[in-house]
Each structure stands twice: as structure tokens, then as C-alpha cells.
Amino acid sequence: MTKTELTKQMATDAGISIQAAQDAIQSLINGITDALKTESGKITLTGFGTFLTSHREARMGKNPVTGEAIHIPARNVVRFKAGKKLKETV
Incomplete structure (x- = not known):
């Protein structure tokens, strides 16, 4: 949709x-x-789920085409955890 x-x-x-x-x-x-x-980086919608932020540390990865090692910088990412009612419905 x-x-x-x-x-x-x-x-x-x-x-x-x-x-x-x-x-x-x-x-x-x-x-x-x-x-x-915001600092807490969290919002909860009861019955639907919770959006939250988490921090990913910098790490080394590989270029899938060349196989060359590359540096992946640290960043914040958004995560979603489905609520009980949503899980039961889906």
C-alpha cells in the first residue's frame, strides 16, 4: 500500500x-x-508497536563486487518492534 x-x-x-x-x-x-x-528516541503506539532508534558502531565490510575491504561508518538506525495486537492480527 x-x-x-x-x-x-x-x-x-x-x-x-x-x-x-x-x-x-x-x-x-x-x-x-x-x-x-529526541534523546530517548522512542515512540510507543499501544496495540501497534514501538519505533526506536539504536546506534550501530563503525565496522569493516566487503564490497560485494570487488571483495575489497571498506569502512562502514557509525550511524543511528530506526527499528520497529510490533505490538502484541499487531502480531496476532498478522
Whole structure:
């Protein structure tokens, strides 16, 4: 499902305009993004799941084409842990 399809479904289900649904989805995305940028880097949506950030240390890897060793820099990554209700549904 794409963002456009989700917007249309949300507008239909909630009985609101497509623009209002787009605004609501964008607000949700912005809220999750802002929460992940904070020091705790965690947002929990009860029944759905938890988005959290974790730090990956720098490491050595291999270029799959040449086999040459390359340095992979440290970075923060986003993880998602599905909630109980979501796991049971899927």
C-alpha cells in the first residue's frame, strides 16, 4: 500500500476529505520523526508497536563486487518492534 492509497482509505473510513487525511498522515509522520530525534528516541503506539532508534558502531565490510575491504561508518538506525495486537492480527 502506498501513502496515496492509505490517504484515500483513511479519508473514506473517517468520512473526511482527502486533504484532511493527507494532513493527518503528514502530521503523524512528522510526530514520529520528531520523537525519534529526541534523546530517548522512542515512540510507543499501544496495540501497534514501538519505533526506536539504536546506534550501530563503525565496522569493516566487503564490497560485494570487488571483495575489497571498506569502512562502514557509525550511524543511528530506526527499528520497529510490533505490538502484541499487531502480531496476532498478522
